[in-house]
Amino acid sequence: MNTITVRILVFMLSLFILVTVFSQISMQFGDKYVTETAVLYSSAEKISFQGVYIRNESVIKGSPSGVLSYPNPDGSKIANGSVVAYVYNSENDIYVNHRIEQLKEEVKLLESAQNPGTTETAEPKFISSLIDEEYQTIAFLIAENDLENLSKERKQLQTLMDIYHIVINDETDFNEAITSLNSEIASLETQRKDPTDMITADSTGYFISHTDGYEDSLSFDDIDKLTADKLKEIINEPVKENKSSAIGKMVDGYEWKMAGIVDPKAADFKVGSSVKVKFTSTPNTVTAVIDDIIESDDPNESVIILSCDELTFDLVQRRVERVEIILNDYEGIKVPRSAIRFDKNNQKGVYILQGQRIEFKKIDAKYECDDYIISKITSDTSYVSIYDDIITEGEISADLYADETETVTEDELSPQESVSDTETDAVTETVTEETSGTENNSVNDDIWDDE
Numbered sequence: 378m379n380t381i382t383v384r385i386l387v388f389m390l391s392l393f394i395l396v397t398v399f400s401q402i403s404m405q406f407g408d409k410y411v412t413e414t415a416v417l418y419s420s421a422e423k424i425s426f427q428g429v430y431i432r433n434e435s436v437i438k439g440s441p442s443g444v445l446s447y448p449n450p451d452g453s454k455i456a457n458g459s460v461v462a463y464v465y466n467s468e469n470d471i472y473v474n475h476r477i478e479q480l481k482e483e484v485k486l487l488e489s490a491q492n493p494g495t496t497e498t499a500e501p502k503f504i505s506s507l508i509d510e511e512y513q514t515i516a517f518l519i520a521e522n523d524l525e526n527l528s529k530e531r532k533q534l535q536t537l538m539d540i541y542h543i544v545i546n547d548e549t550d551f552n553e554a555i556t557s558l559n560s561e562i563a564s565l566e567t568q569r570k571d572p573t574d575m576i577t578a579d580s581t582g583y584f585i586s587h588t589d590g591y592e593d594s595l596s597f598d599d600i601d602k603l604t605a606d607k608l609k610e611i612i613n614e615p616v617k618e619n620k621s622s623a624i625g626k627m628v629d630g631y632e633w634k635m636a637g638i639v640d641p642k643a644a645d646f647k648v649g650s651s652v653k654v655k656f657t658s659t660p661n662t663v664t665a666v667i668d669d670i671i672e673s674d675d676p677n678e679s680v681i682i683l684s685c686d687e688l689t690f691d692l693v694q695r696r697v698e699r700v701e702i703i704l705n706d707y708e709g710i711k712v713p714r715s716a717i718r719f720d721k722n723n724q725k726g727v728y729i730l731q732g733q734r735i736e737f738k739k740i741d742a743k744y745e746c747d748d749y750i751i752s753k754i755t756s757d758t759s760y761v762s763i764y765d766d767i768i769t770e771g772e773i774s775a776d777l778y779a780d781e782t783e784t785v786t787e788d789e790l791s792p793q794e795s796v797s798d799t800e801t802d803a804v805t806e807t808v809t810e811e812t813s814g815t816e817n818n819s820v821n822d823d824i825w826d827d828e
Contacts, residue, residue, distance in 0.1 A: 410771030418711035426637040463572035490539030521660035582627035590617025615697035631688040653703040659691035707744035709751040
């Protein structure tokens with residue numbers, strides 16, 4: 378074999394190798410896609426409005442000549458004949474009494490912390506862990522502005538820290554501090570003045586220390602008279618000028634109702650259905666029932682009536698409050714709307730990238746909005762699953778189909794076949810797992826036309 382022939386063969390062999398390598402690289406990297414990993418997702422349909430509290434209330438009247446002190450917090454259950462307010466000559470008399478009670482509480486906490494039955498058996502590591510937990514609880518309560526429980530947890534933290542100081546021998550006892558506090562209490566006792574008068578409840582119920590002027594016009598019997606215009610007047614003036622001698626009021630039971638104005642087309646309101654209600658005044662959520670939906674002259678406004686039997690301090694502090702009702706909670710697999718396609722059998726689904734293999738998977742929509750769909754979680758492998766790599770952009774070659782199917786985009790469907798979006802005033806979204814996207818390259822969406 379001469380030299381020219383050898384060179385030609387070497388050239389042809391080299392060219393073949395180059396073509397083979399190039400084709401393999403093209404197969405690996407030529408088809409590039411933008412994908413989004415399917416994750417577990419939750420979404421809630423919420424409606425927000427200004428709510429007006431309705432309770433069966435009776436005003437407590439009095440003509441005190443002095444300063445009032447209320448021994449019970451708002452929302453406390455009071456028996457008939459119980460004291461709801463003391464009358465003092467001055468605010469200083471109230472301060473002295475309040476300060477004495479504070480100091481007595483401090484003494485009680487210190488005596489509890491140095492109790493031998495506690496300190497002799499407590500382990501420093503265990504007490505330290507309790508302190509850490511209590512600190513986290515207090516930080517959470519501060520962030521949530523939950524002042525009602527903050528005071529109780531603060532006392533618990535103080536007791537744990539006092540016990541810890543004794544257990545690690547940083548302190549032997551708190552006798553010196555207790556003696557000092559008792560001395561201050563004794564000094565204040567000499568300045569203490571008894572109340573000049575007291576006001577009692579004339580019925581059993583839940584006490585509230587303030588009035589707003591709507592006690593006689595907003596009761597359960599008045600609900601049928603409520604209109605959207607009347608509610609707007611109350612919302613604009615939540616407290617009337619009070620010229621009466623009211624010193625507080627009693628609520629005859631723990632049940633209360635709330636009225637508000639909503640757009641009837643914003644959501645599927647169903648009378649009798651149970652909903653969650655969130656308030657701006659408290660981190661707590663209560664369960665309420667939709668009692669009624671009253672139409673108004675305006676087709677965009679209806680009066681919604683909610684009822685609830687959970688009564689707390691926060692829920693009696695105002696007449697009007699912005700609230701949010703949660704009508705529906707949805708949980709499933711989040712699917713970008715831009716990735717949705719239909720196969721030749723008009724089945725709704727998405728294309729999944731599995732290595733170099735592409736597969737069509739169906740979706741079972743539980744909730745839809747403009748940007749995404751929440752698909753039902755199922756063990757059926759023909760449906761999209763968590764952690765599937767959903768193709769949102771990229772050219773799909775026919776030879777890569779797991780099953781050859783003819784696809785059309787949602788935009789190409791006739792109006793009768795298209796899927797309408799669910800309307801809602803507001804939607805809050807909670808991603809339970811971090812959404813990850815794999816962006817290899819971007820290709821025009823024109824490639825999604827019928828193959």
